[in-house]
Amino acid sequence: MLMSSTLPSLDSMGTPVAWADREGRVLGVNPAFARWLGVSARRLVDQPLAALEVQGDALARFLLNDERDVLRLHRLALGLPNDAPRFAEGWLSRLEDGGWLLETHPVDEFPALDPTHALPNALSAALKGLAHELRNPLAGLKGAAQLLARRSAGRDEDERELIELIGTEIERLNTLLERLLSPTPARPHDRLNIHVVLERVLRLAEAEGGWSVQVQRDYDPSIPDILGDGDRLTQAVWNLVRNAFQAGATRVTLRTRVEHGQRIRDRVHAMSLRLEIIDDGGGVPEELAEHLFLPLVSGRAEGSGLGLALAQQVSREHHGTLTYRSRPGNTVFTLLLPELAGDHDKEHLHG
The missing domain is CATH 1.10.287 (Helix Hairpins)
Structure with a gap:
């Protein structure tokens, strides 16, 4: 079996790998792992390995309680706080000295x-x-x-x-x-300001009533227009905000940012839009974490289980992605959309 002290020899591997001590604290990562997460290797060293998992807690449960030497990982989502999660299948293996090796096989999305x-x-x-x-x-x-x-x-x-x-x-x-x-067939997308869409959602939130929720704006005013379907985007964001309300949130933040060089699905975009819906509710129940975006999946007896599935579908209609990370008191849904960045993007979005 490998030992933690020999693992820097994995630096030349193209597969993203990380290794940790017996307590699960990261000792090192290879360059492929750092590139995949989009951070420097130095930022990852000394981090608890389990803290990198932003959806679910499979790593934490295995590190604490499991006596097996190998864990097959499905639907693994890793990242640092406020960063877009990266998705992978993989393996977590116990090393000869009691440490751990995490081997990942990245996928764009599940x-x-x-x-x-x-x-x-x-x-x-x-x-x-x-x-x-x-x-x-x-x-x-x-x-x-x-x-x-x-x-x-x-x-x-x-x-x-x-x-x-x-x-x-x-x-x-x-x-x-x-x-x-x-x-x-999908309607041609129009040029629109995402903040106009968000203001429509805020009007709906104010009119809905029945909840004592503080809704905050954290907008980047420099974001250029995008190509999209305003009605469908309103529906998607409203479903996400309403989901936060129903999860018991007392504060919801709508945050917009520009991303540069972001991979969205099968393309890297010079500029893209990151929209985050952040709430302080109870978080996503563990039993729903792997199936949250599927139809008829709901944590409420009276819920239809369609709101998040429809939001996911709208993201795909716009050639974007919808992901989330969640823990009690901090749930973040992240919608990544290609921005209006020239005729090539315009043609791609209409296609």
Whole structure:
């Protein structure tokens, strides 16, 4: 068996590997591991190996309680706080001196998380049936909203804004129902300001009521416009914010940042958008961690289990990724989207 003291010889390996002492504290990583995580090797040394796992706690449980010498790792997500997680399959092996060797095989993302593959025909049929049932009440709501709008001339500005919001959301729901009932090719993406989308979501959050939640903005005003479907992005972000509310959060932060040289799916982009939805709720239950983005997976008895699956689908429609890391008191959903960075990106997003 290998020993911790001999492991610097792994520096020339192309496979990302890290090694730790018997307490699970990182002694070193090879250059491939540091490049994969996008940090210097020096930042990783002395870190608890288990602390690098940002989704789930398989490493921590194995290091503390397991007597096996080897653990096969599935759906491993590693990273440092505030960094985008990296995904891999891998192995954790016990060394002869009691230390540990972590060998990873990076993947861009986990195929099983694709709701389009996990959504069975029966569920698709059920959604279409539900859409049919919703069309009539929505038509009634639309008529009532139009009547209220005509009568709103003498009302104050706040009331008029709420009436306008009702009408806008009814139209968005009607568009969603049409997509469920008559699937059509994706609409061409328009140039839009992501912060306009986020402000729409904040208006929905204020109108939803029933929660005492502080919603904070942490925007980067230098972010250029992106190409996207404003309605679909609103739906996705609102689902994520609402998920935070329902997890018992008292504070939710919407954060935007520019990323340079970020790999998103199968391409490296000169510039990309990072949108984070951060909350201080109870975190993702361990039993849901591996299946969170699949349809009908919910931690609440009254939940539909569709909100996060739909958000994941919207990210894919925009050639982006949606990932998360979670612990009690700090859950971060990260949406990475290619930014408007020239004609090549524009062509790619319309494709």
